[in-house]
Amino acid sequence: MINIDFLMVIFVLIGLLWAFTRFYLRGAADLGVYDGAPEVLMRPAGVGPSEGHFKVLEMLNERRASRPKVSFKEMVPAMRANIDEFGKAVSLEGLRVIPVDVDGVPAEWVLAEDADPNRRLLYIHGGAFMAGSPLSHRAITSRLAKSYGTSVLAVDYRLQPEHRRLDCLVDCQTAYQWILANGPDGPSTVETLFVAGDSAGALLVLSVTAWARDEGLRPANAAIALSPPVDGTCTSASMRTNIPTDPMLGPDFGKLMKLPNWLLLWYGYFSNRARPCIPWLSPIHGDLSNLPPTLIHASQAEMFYDDACRYVNKATSSGTEAVLQVWPHMLHVWHIFHDAIPEADEAFGHIERFMDSRS
Numbered sequence: 001m002i003n004i005d006f007l008m009v010i011f012v013l014i015g016l017l018w019a020f021t022r023f024y025l026r027g028a029a030d031l032g033v034y035d036g037a038p039e040v041l042m043r044p045a046g047v048g049p050s051e052g053h054f055k056v057l058e059m060l061n062e063r064r065a066s067r068p069k070v071s072f073k074e075m076v077p078a079m080r081a082n083i084d085e086f087g088k089a090v091s092l093e094g095l096r097v098i099p100v101d102v103d104g105v106p107a108e109w110v111l112a113e114d115a116d117p118n119r120r121l122l123y124i125h126g127g128a129f130m131a132g133s134p135l136s137h138r139a140i141t142s143r144l145a146k147s148y149g150t151s152v153l154a155v156d157y158r159l160q161p162e163h164r165r166l167d168c169l170v171d172c173q174t175a176y177q178w179i180l181a182n183g184p185d186g187p188s189t190v191e192t193l194f195v196a197g198d199s200a201g202a203l204l205v206l207s208v209t210a211w212a213r214d215e216g217l218r219p220a221n222a223a224i225a226l227s228p229p230v231d232g233t234c235t236s237a238s239m240r241t242n243i244p245t246d247p248m249l250g251p252d253f254g255k256l257m258k259l260p261n262w263l264l265l266w267y268g269y270f271s272n273r274a275r276p277c278i279p280w281l282s283p284i285h286g287d288l289s290n291l292p293p294t295l296i297h298a299s300q301a302e303m304f305y306d307d308a309c310r311y312v313n314k315a316t317s318s319g320t321e322a323v324l325q326v327w328p329h330m331l332h333v334w335h336i337f338h339d340a341i342p343e344a345d346e347a348f349g350h351i352e353r354f355m356d357s358r359s
Contacts, residue, residue: 025265026233027277027285034284034313035237035306039298039326042350043343049329052341056331057247064251076161080131086336087135095142102178105171106156108134109184110141114149117183118191119359123154124172124208126199126227126333128253130160139336140198147352148359150194151184157204165272169280172204173211180218192359195220195292196351198333199304202228202296206283206311209291220292222358224351227333228296228311229304230284232276234264236306245301248332253303284311289318295354296322297347299330325350 063082070078098109121144125137134141134154145152157171180190197205202225209223234257243254256264268276279286284307294315298308308324315322327334327343338344 021262021265025269025275029285031235031310034310036313037309038312039324042325042327045328050342056337056340076130083127083131083136084133087138090138090142095145102175105174108154110145110152110154111184112145112149115151116149117151117185119150120179120190121150121152121194121196122175122179123152124197124201124204126201129165129168129200143338143348153179169204169207172208176208176212193220194222194355196224198226202226207280210286213290222355223292223294225296226335227298227302227304230307230311232268232282236310238306239303242301242303242305246303246332249303284314288315288320291320293321293358296324298326300326300328302332
């Protein structure tokens with residue numbers, strides 16, 4: 001005979017577990033109200049990608065096919081070595097790379113011959129918080145260093161899984177404070193400051209600028225976020241609908257997104273040791289008012305496309321100047337291939353104009 005009291009206890013526990021997952025882990029906010037396309041489409045939707053785009057796709061597919069099978073223990077080191085290979089091929093002609101200690105956080109200055117020590121940019125690399133380095137992203141930092149003599153500081157923040165997700169952010173906060181008072185020539189107050197990053201680094205950019213506002217620190221003249229994932233609760237539609245069209249993230253990250261959302265929330269809770277909806281993990285869940293002018297780039301084909309739309313819609317409704325420029329068909333963070341993809345070089349032109357207009 002079924003024990004009614006026992007069943008009641010089970011139903012209550014299931015209800016509490018559901019409420020904890022839905023409202024505590026995911027958060028009560030309905031981000032669907034920020035859906036929509038506020039973007040400026042930079043190329044007509046009917047125009048296909050360049051030949052360079054397809055060549056890069058072919059190269060990435062070949063690299064993926066030739067990756068050796070490694071054990072779980074070897075997976076993260078292999079991923080880090082693989083992404084650093086991109087940086088080793090970057091030409092540093094006309095540039096200086098100067099390692100520097102940023103109050104205990106390793107970093108490097110990337111400087112062109114006309115570098116202005118008072119025009120500074122803090123760059124935060126991507127890599128899913130587990131990989132990436134100043135070396136891996138020199139294609140981007142070297143290109144930015146050639147933009148009006150900008151002195152670029154690339155921070156080598158701590159990575160997971162050896163460290164907590166919060167440690168990644170703390171290192172970037174340290175770098176932000178440091179660059180306010182230190183340039184490539186030594187201690188000096190910054191005159192013009194930009195903060196930029198891609199993918200996971202773009203999320204950190206948006207978290208750092210909100211933190212700087214809350215701490216009363218000097219705000220950046222502008223923030224640039226390339227393909228940012230702004231919602232750790234993974235509720236935007238493109239996180240799943242764009243899996244087949246995202247050749248960079250779809251093959252690997254897309255598999256994770258096929259799990260039920262409640263399971264993703266618990267995974268995020270344990271892996272990051274924090275609620276997925278907490279603002280420093282998910283900037284869109286925070287206060288987006290009184291932030292620096294923000295430029296976001298995204299591809300209509302990538303999984304983070306709707307995240308970018310939602311962030312810009314909420315930031316704009318909060319009174320912050322936020323601009324979303326979108327390219328159809330492009331890879332996630334296609335900017336790193338600017339030597340091969342014309343759309344990437346075009347994107348840097350728009351970044352330069354945005355920075356110049358806010359200097």
